[in-house]
Amino acid sequence: MWYRRAVSTSIASPAALTKELAAIVGPDAVVDARAALTVYECDGYTIERAVPELVVLPRTTDEVARVVRAAWRAGVPFVPRGAGTGLSGGCLANPAPLVICTSRMRTIRAIDLENRRLIAEAGVVNAEVSRAVRGAGLQYAPDPSSQNACTIGGNVAENSGGPHTLKYGVTTNHLLGVELVLPDGDVIPLGGVVDDGLGYDLTGVVCGAEGTMGIVTAATLRLVPLPEAVTTMLAVFATVAEATSTVSAIIGAGIVPAALEMMDRTIVSAVEAAFHFGFPTDAGAVLIIEIDGDAAGLDASATRIETLCREHGAASVRRAADEAERLALWKSRKRAFGAVGRLAPSYCTQDGVVPRTRLPEILERIEAASARHGLRIGNVFHAGDGNIHPIILYDERDPAESARALSAGREILLACLELGGSVTGEHGIGVEKMHELGVAFGPDDLTRMQQVRAVFDPEQRANPGKIFVTPGVCIEQRAPRRRAAL
């Protein structure tokens, strides 16, 4: 597969720019030694790597603005980066040679418990936000599986999701405003604490734009109350088909679980071998179903779900006995990708979406792709959202098998589109899916998006060469990415 990639830009006077940036952020916040730069050669998408020429780690918005302004004057495009846990190559330092990393901006600027608002700088880790307000009975709802590492800035860039988005929504639903450093170094606040916008909703446009409109240095977040009660269930099925029909039945019954996750036999076996939770390894599929809310109605909802599971063929349904068991169950789910490392030398995770009711069809298509290419494919995914994560197992030392893995992944994404879905539910386009974006949308749609981008970034200085295919040299992608945390 060949596709077009922008030509890499290099810094015309690296020594001068390094000196100028060091004067802004201090020498300890500039990385220019080759060995240290290698850390920044990729994010969670590892198939493509590019060692940046220069990395800076500013601590304040003012430093970011001055760094960006200096880069603007020097004609150097930049890549914004948080913790580097992205899964589509959004942080790849190609073609832009300068990485501006916000991971040292770790201050929670304000917490307003009464009004359920929190202002976090870009480098604050997702899980720290919820930790900061848990004592007051509040939480920050979006919970990507990388939540102990990923940053709020990265979450805003990717419009991150997580298992609990089924009920609570994704990042954009909890984002009231951002502080944005435009590609010329201007700092502009968008939105704010008041939930009633003035003018165009540019906050909503910047969220999910993958850093192509500037660098988000702070975000105003909405907090939600912790549920009064939570019940987590594990339902075991002989077949994937029974499990997917149960998903439809639960949603069809008017129940919106907080989370509704599925793992197939391949994944269950790997997870059980790794974590010994007690999953039945002969099961065709398991569902993890979590409901939350007022204690009053929760038991009745749980009973209804248990009935629906049994009606659709569940061999067993059990409720997590206590918080420890509940957490163990979630640990198994959130670390499923790591457990897969036991099954094959290499694996790649895809991220696609289909309408919930088409889950049986996409799973058949995945099975067909597996058979056609002679590759094992496991499935662990957000069933309630129709957000699939097929994990393709292969051996990267075998070029032919690697090529087949890549083809299988692409076929699955195109199948998602055929079934009325999307090529990415939460991982983003980055460099990985630029080609697929061009299949999902027509030229007029993409032109429109680029017109919007140009309003923020007319010179394409902020994370160029991402999302949209740009004219330039061709790069061959030989193998899929190897691993991912989710």
Next chain:
Amino acid sequence: MTGAVVDATSPAAWAIGGVAPVRVVRPADAAELATAVADVAGAGAALVPLGRGAHRGLGHAPSRYDVALVTDRLDAIRDHQPADMTVTVEAGVTLAVLATVLAREQQWLPLDPALPADTTIGGLLAADLAGPLAGSQGRVRDFVIGISAVTATGIVTRAGGRVVKNVAGYDLMKLYVGSLGTLAVITEATFKVRPRPAEQRCLVFAAPSRAAAWAFGGGLLVDRVGALSVTVTGALDEAEGGATVVVRLGGDAADVAVARTRVAASAQRLGADLGLDADADDPAARAHLDRARDFTARADADVVARLASLPARLPPLLAAALAAAGGSRGVWQADPLRGVAHLAFATTTPELALAALATIADAHGAHLVVERWPAALASHVTVWHPLPPALPLMTRMKRALDPAGTLAPGRFIGRIS
């Protein structure tokens, strides 16, 4: 211009702020609509997209207005997949019709702006209309997952899709929602919908004073009662009585029963008398809920102003606003869950009254949106206050997407054109 779609309706019927269009165009489908936009743009003219016109008083009068582009004939429900909890509808479908379709499957789109029978999907999105449910359920932006829109030069484009989770490409839904027709003409939208609560209940309380009403209504947020909506209504002149608190509860029977007990206990503690406690479909309950929903649309007033703040800062903000407007005759309604209040009043000095409200908004870190004003103020009223720091960026957006000023010029914030 394509003769077939020019409508015989009197242009005067589509006047906005005293400005009438030269002609009315009512395309039958998105393709005809795109052609109509291209024709208007080709002629160097300007258009305003409209649904049924029920909310066209929102926003400034257009600086140029040749064509009223009425989308009410785009009235197809394109796709409703109950099991996927998504629905795709054309821009001219009304909220009332959509609600009926969804109700057949025990679903709803929990957005309840005023006048649902005359509010189209296009209008809902373009004006970012919100009602009492917004405080608990979210706003338009939270439910739109896909959109089709015609650009200023007549090109049909789309963004998003029909699945509930999707990060492919920019989220242009957010850009168009609330843009008042100034960036594109929306032809179709896909929403995620929700299961309709199995049971809904309406409780109406009479509070002896504003303070009591406020302590009660606002307290429901703190107490986490989980109300669908809370509206507090009263007269500008407090001598006319206390305030009415309308609480809407919803969920499973058990949830509603628990919430009802908590609400009643809280009311009793604060001296608010229970006037009505009925199923939300009961006619008396329905009347209360409809009145709260249609508050601004039905208000007999020269001036309607919306103040939005952080929820906890609403009581002092509202107290200051009511004190400033105290000499006028009118009514107010506040939503303690969302932090929004409306004042509707008659005044002989509207300019002074609005200037006072703007000053009060500034002092409380609040937004002021003037939703209705006397005709005499049309040329100099500031609809949105304060102007945001990003206004230059917004102006650039307008100029990038509509360089000729074809789409609703002058209608939006800062009279962007």
